[in-house]
Amino acid sequence: MLIRLASAEDRAEIWSIVEPVIRAGETYTLDREMSEDDALAYWLGADKETFVAEENGAILGTYYMRPNQAGAGRHVCNCGFMTRGSAAGRGVARRMCEHSLEHARSRGYRAMQFNFVVSANERAVRLWRSSGFQIVGRLPLAFHHPTRGYVDAFVMYRRL
């Protein structure tokens, strides 16, 4: 699996990964009706470095990295990860996370923070914990899950 910077040619494949995640509305606090243009402007925004995970010419996942805050908080980065549904369970997210930790260190970041991990997204919580992240905050009922109603979200953090 090759993890590389995304380019404009990857937009259609990235959208094919991002769209079902946004439409499902179970894991990200993004408007479920978000347009393709808005979603790609967000995921590939100028404030971010965006990567894709490629295997045999197919893109299986994508992630972005950005400073989580400006000014005196810019030494902590934030990332978002999405895996193609059909590639679930193959370790794509874990590989992207490992890549992101290494990349973040090379950029001089001192920590990585996830601002909003939906507690019901157990697979993600398990993966981030096993990747060295700790739950450092719990936001009570901060996410309106489409089938479970209001559920907590976690702030997760690890030093680099």
Add this chain to the structure above:
Amino acid sequence: MLIRLASAEDRAEIWSIVEPVIRAGETYTLDREMSEDDALAYWLGADKETFVAEENGAILGTYYMRPNQAGAGRHVCNCGFMTRGSAAGRGVARRMCEHSLEHARSRGYRAMQFNFVVSANERAVRLWRSSGFQIVGRLPLAFHHPTRGYVDAFVMYRRL
């Protein structure tokens, strides 16, 4: 003290409050060198409702409110507060906070979240606690304080 929506005529007074806070770099994760235009574009952004606290024709403080997340997180709001240095200790921030809680309820928000309260900003932490906020998260060394070095930041939260 009258708390009302900010208008374009308030820009100069707002900047006279915001500038020293940004330049000091002790409480907000904003670039200390931020220009007036960028700072006002941020504080008065289209994603926000911005208020001023006025007394005898002088503006003593300002705050904004916005949804803290989009989509399934938009029922939680976020606010930022700044008080004019010369008006410190007169309860301006507390009055603005009370106003914000009432306004947030009228907008249908279910909770208010502060994403990044610098732990060294003891006055703010005390004020938010006494206004019903709890520390729900601690971000280790997430803020690079200009004189104290790396210090923790808190995530604070209260239901409405």
